[in-house]
Amino acid sequence: MCAAALRFAAIVAVGYLVANTTSIAINPNIPRPIRCSASTSAYHVAGTTLTCLVLAAMK
Numbered sequence: 001m002c003a004a005a006l007r008f009a010a011i012v013a014v015g016y017l018v019a020n021t022t023s024i025a026i027n028p029n030i031p032r033p034i035r036c037s038a039s040t041s042a043y044h045v046a047g048t049t050l051t052c053l054v055l056a057a058m059k
Helices: 001-027 031-059
Strands: none
Touching: 001 031
């Protein structure tokens, strides 16, 4: 159950959140888009993983 939650979190985080954050960071108003994307994506990955683990534990 825990492995399935981690796998689902990785798919969601990499497939959607990191791609979305990178496309938002490529903006002329953001001076360092790769750094911004990396730091924001890391928070998204951590939050999604924690959420999936909590939901799997509640099931």
